[in-house]
Amino acid sequence: MVHEKDLALLVDLYELAMAQAYWAEGMHDTAVFSLFFRELPESRNFMLACGQQQVATVIETLKFSREHIKRLESLDRFQPGFLEWLGKFRFSGHIRAVPEGTPLFPQEPLLEIEAPIAEAQILESLVMNYVHLETVLASKAVRVKLAAGDRPVVDFGMRRMHGMDAAHRSARAFRLAGLAGTSNVLAGLDFGLTVSGTMAHSFVQAYSDEMDAFRVYARLYPGTTLLVDTYDTRRAVRRIAEWLKQDPEARVSAIRLDSGDLVAESRDCRAILDEAGLEDIRIMASGGQDEYEIARLTAADAPIDGFGVGTAIGVSNDAPALELAYKLTEYAGQPRMKNSSGKQSLPGAKQVFRQHAPDGQMRGDVIGGREEVFDGEPLLSPVMKHGVVLLDAIHSPDDQAHYAMAAIRALPPELRELAPAGRFPVIISRYLKALQADTLRRMQRGLSSS
Amino acid sequence: MVHEKDLALLVDLYELAMAQAYWAEGMHDTAVFSLFFRELPESRNFMLACGQQQVATVIETLKFSREHIKRLESLDRFQPGFLEWLGKFRFSGHIRAVPEGTPLFPQEPLLEIEAPIAEAQILESLVMNYVHLETVLASKAVRVKLAAGDRPVVDFGMRRMHGMDAAHRSARAFRLAGLAGTSNVLAGLDFGLTVSGTMAHSFVQAYSDEMDAFRVYARLYPGTTLLVDTYDTRRAVRRIAEWLKQDPEARVSAIRLDSGDLVAESRDCRAILDEAGLEDIRIMASGGQDEYEIARLTAADAPIDGFGVGTAIGVSNDAPALELAYKLTEYAGQPRMKNSSGKQSLPGAKQVFRQHAPDGQMRGDVIGGREEVFDGEPLLSPVMKHGVVLLDAIHSPDDQAHYAMAAIRALPPELRELAPAGRFPVIISRYLKALQADTLRRMQRGLSSS
Numbered sequence: 001m002v003h004e005k006d007l008a009l010l011v012d013l014y015e016l017a018m019a020q021a022y023w024a025e026g027m028h029d030t031a032v033f034s035l036f037f038r039e040l041p042e043s044r045n046f047m048l049a050c051g052q053q054q055v056a057t058v059i060e061t062l063k064f065s066r067e068h069i070k071r072l073e074s075l076d077r078f079q080p081g082f083l084e085w086l087g088k089f090r091f092s093g094h095i096r097a098v099p100e101g102t103p104l105f106p107q108e109p110l111l112e113i114e115a116p117i118a119e120a121q122i123l124e125s126l127v128m129n130y131v132h133l134e135t136v137l138a139s140k141a142v143r144v145k146l147a148a149g150d151r152p153v154v155d156f157g158m159r160r161m162h163g164m165d166a167a168h169r170s171a172r173a174f175r176l177a178g179l180a181g182t183s184n185v186l187a188g189l190d191f192g193l194t195v196s197g198t199m200a201h202s203f204v205q206a207y208s209d210e211m212d213a214f215r216v217y218a219r220l221y222p223g224t225t226l227l228v229d230t231y232d233t234r235r236a237v238r239r240i241a242e243w244l245k246q247d248p249e250a251r252v253s254a255i256r257l258d259s260g261d262l263v264a265e266s267r268d269c270r271a272i273l274d275e276a277g278l279e280d281i282r283i284m285a286s287g288g289q290d291e292y293e294i295a296r297l298t299a300a301d302a303p304i305d306g307f308g309v310g311t312a313i314g315v316s317n318d319a320p321a322l323e324l325a326y327k328l329t330e331y332a333g334q335p336r337m338k339n340s341s342g343k344q345s346l347p348g349a350k351q352v353f354r355q356h357a358p359d360g361q362m363r364g365d366v367i368g369g370r371e372e373v374f375d376g377e378p379l380l381s382p383v384m385k386h387g388v389v390l391l392d393a394i395h396s397p398d399d400q401a402h403y404a405m406a407a408i409r410a411l412p413p414e415l416r417e418l419a420p421a422g423r424f425p426v427i428i429s430r431y432l433k434a435l436q437a438d439t440l441r442r443m444q445r446g447l448s449s450s
Numbered sequence: 451m452v453h454e455k456d457l458a459l460l461v462d463l464y465e466l467a468m469a470q471a472y473w474a475e476g477m478h479d480t481a482v483f484s485l486f487f488r489e490l491p492e493s494r495n496f497m498l499a500c501g502q503q504q505v506a507t508v509i510e511t512l513k514f515s516r517e518h519i520k521r522l523e524s525l526d527r528f529q530p531g532f533l534e535w536l537g538k539f540r541f542s543g544h545i546r547a548v549p550e551g552t553p554l555f556p557q558e559p560l561l562e563i564e565a566p567i568a569e570a571q572i573l574e575s576l577v578m579n580y581v582h583l584e585t586v587l588a589s590k591a592v593r594v595k596l597a598a599g600d601r602p603v604v605d606f607g608m609r610r611m612h613g614m615d616a617a618h619r620s621a622r623a624f625r626l627a628g629l630a631g632t633s634n635v636l637a638g639l640d641f642g643l644t645v646s647g648t649m650a651h652s653f654v655q656a657y658s659d660e661m662d663a664f665r666v667y668a669r670l671y672p673g674t675t676l677l678v679d680t681y682d683t684r685r686a687v688r689r690i691a692e693w694l695k696q697d698p699e700a701r702v703s704a705i706r707l708d709s710g711d712l713v714a715e716s717r718d719c720r721a722i723l724d725e726a727g728l729e730d731i732r733i734m735a736s737g738g739q740d741e742y743e744i745a746r747l748t749a750a751d752a753p754i755d756g757f758g759v760g761t762a763i764g765v766s767n768d769a770p771a772l773e774l775a776y777k778l779t780e781y782a783g784q785p786r787m788k789n790s791s792g793k794q795s796l797p798g799a800k801q802v803f804r805q806h807a808p809d810g811q812m813r814g815d816v817i818g819g820r821e822e823v824f825d826g827e828p829l830l831s832p833v834m835k836h837g838v839v840l841l842d843a844i845h846s847p848d849d850q851a852h853y854a855m856a857a858i859r860a861l862p863p864e865l866r867e868l869a870p871a872g873r874f875p876v877i878i879s880r881y882l883k884a885l886q887a888d889t890l891r892r893m894q895r896g897l898s899s900s
Contacts, residue, residue: 001618001619031652058451124652132610159776163583203571205788260790328652
């Protein structure tokens with residue numbers, strides 16, 4: 001597995017190649033890079049920005065060790081002077097970002113980095129990888145949570161997440177998105193989340209009678225959840241009901257259904273339990289759950305009290321990637337933009353102003369220049385100055401979850417639905433539009449004069 | 451980021467809970483767990499098994515440190531005796547696996563673990579996470595390579611992969627799948643892969659005239675690739691052609707197109723270059739490439755000489771997850787199986803025999819019991835014995851790539867196509883079927899007698 005100490009080498013070669021070119025050319029002026037996405041995935045009405053504060057703490061300690069420099073030498077591409085520069089590299093710039101848990105729309109910066117151009121360029125893949133993962137997963141998980149309403153959703157996704165780093169960091173992103181806990185022990189301990197888990201089919205199978213497995217678990221873990229679908233769900237629940245009626249010492253909180261027709265099975269199980277006076281025993285559902293399945297179960301009024309969700313949130317299966325872009329928007333005080341077919345970008349450092357109606361509902365956003373002032377709440381604020389993370393920019397997952405929940409509640413109701421909604425109104429300021437037109441003209445002049 | 455030393459805690463809570471129950475009940479008998487997938491994703495004709503040897507090397511050194519034990523104590527779920535057992539845990543079992551780079555089909559084990567049941571149970575999520583990631587990504591990348599044919603494909607996916615561990619391990623999986631190199635510096639150095647990279651749009655934008663950016667790069671990196679679509683592709687290529695005609699010292703190997711109508715643009719660029727006598731300069735394409743786009747460009751005879759592929763292979767965008775299952779198939783010498791609705795499994799330890807026609811083409815597979823013998827090549831072989839990785843089970847990425855390439859060449863031609871093909875013939879042995887029927891009968895007797 002990759003070591004944290006090697007993070008600096010987790011860089012795309014071209015970033016180091018460009019940095020050497022800037023170094024060789026003496027180009028040390030300040031650049032502004034902006035991280036944003038061009039379009040929402042079809043099945044998303046907003047993205048929940050996540051990972052910006054996390055990556056700032058990583059950048060703060062990023063450095064190339066002597067061993068890294070030696071390994072880079074072996075690539076036969078880098079000059080001694082540049083490798084010396086790299087050995088002394090510590091990020092010295094500023095980062096402004098929207099708070100983690102902010103719903104965002106196309107063209108709105110998640111963060112902006114302002115630093116000598118080589119420093120900002122080196123961070124490209126690291127910043128994108130960090131923010132992409134957490135934003136993609138949180139944006140899926142929040143849909144699952146919206147579908148589940150007040151019923152708790154627990155993350156069971158570790159086994160199908162893409163690698164160990166994803167399995168770890170995702171749990172924090174899911175907390176921001178409103179999930180109640182995780183099955184992942186390390187992530188739970190590291191981020192202060194509720195760790196939960198029941199039993200696997202293998203445990204039931206290891207006994208010749210599944211009731212033995214249930215009895216052992218209830219004795220060892222009073223208040224446990226029993227997995228009832230290994231052989232015959234209804235039969236298992238009937239036998240559990242009989243046992244619990246006869247043994248008032250046994251404490252079972254819930255049963256878990258992991259397969260089959262969950263509407264019919266949850267109803268039958270509920271009826272069996274209620275008939276036995278076991279109204280307190282909850283029914284949990286897992287196995288292929290996602291926001292659509294949860295909405296279907298809810299619409300059918302299935303008596304399910306909570307959900308374990310794995311693959312759908314673990315890989316954001318319907319939208320595993322976001323077209324996140326990290327673009328140069330200013331260099332040496334001059335606005336910069338790209339004019340590639342279908343990928344035109346907005347020049348200049350920016351601010352996003354979020355405007356609310358008197359009842360608190362979000363009405364629209366304005367994307368303006370960094371120095372402009374509009375009505376509304378400015379979303380981007382400093383997270384790092386001169387390479388040092390600002391302490392008041394770091395918040396606990398619980399605080400971030402509360403912030404996110406409030407922000408999501410303020411979304412127009414149709415954006416909180418699972419179905420595709422109309423576009424949220426985002427206005428580009430006149431200044432930015434004029435700057436774009438002007439930059440384009442200057443670029444065309446530059447092209448035609450040469 | 452997660453530390454390698456903490457890998458043992460990257461476990462789902464239920465695995466530790468079940469292990470404690472086995473410990474408390476004195477259940478130390480040998481279990482066999484089998485890792486397989488139930489169905490192919492719709493857009494896959496086979497999966498390329500990958501990650502099995504890698505995870506064995508991780509399991510070999512897996513242990514719970516004193517600090518881990520202290521942190522587990524804080525969960526208030528574990529007894530001192532069990533934590534002591536956990537502190538002494540070293541995996542003592544055996545692992546058999548198919549070679550990395552083997553094309554596999556539903557129900558065929560990628561690996562089987564044989565160990566005291568608690569030891570094998572603890573590994574569940576770790577084994578699944580490791581093998582899932584690499585198998586999913588290699589199985590996508592091999593499609594891209596099949597579409598590209600002899601033209602090199604380079605991995606540009608780091609920025610959109612799910613976390614740093616995925617960004618690192620994927621590069622090795624892609625090498626197995628036939629890719630020519632990676633942009634990821636650390637992965638390239640660690641796995642001995644070709645590291646490559648060009649320039650970003652930001653580099654072009656940092657200069658007021660893009661020709662200055664091109665000249666700097668060609669001087670610093672003779673034989674470089676120039677990114678030509680930042681403003682006006684054809685104009686950029688015309689100016690490059692003029693420059694190179696006038697300056698025979700300048701060495702440029704290729705241009706890269708990253709947007710636009712790649713059929714039209716590659717033809718126009720080829721014509722401009724050829725007219726200037728620059729037939730040697732290759733044309734690379736990137737930007738939203740996947741196997742379908744590459745097939746489309748190939749069908750249109752677009753003069754493209756190589757591809758940089760990012761998102762599609764980085765997250766396996768059309769099939770980011772595989773329904774991989776890790777199931778108990780034997781305990782204390784008795785076959786075990788699950789009978790959940792739609793998820794019935796095959797009991798017992800297994801072997802897969804791959805049968806070839808005289809011309810070398812794969813004809814069919816037989817899944818049999820571990821002790822059965824059939825015609826054909828047995829695919830599962832020991833990778834670890836008594837907790838120690840067998841040295842002759844570890845191969846270099848290049849050797850694995852050659853193995854995979856030969857195996858893929860032997861696939862029936864329709865399975866190498868992008869379109870969904872018919873099912874590859876996989877037969878379950880009579881013995882396994884009888885064992886399944888028998889196990890089912892015993893389970894039903896067990897249920898009805900209680």
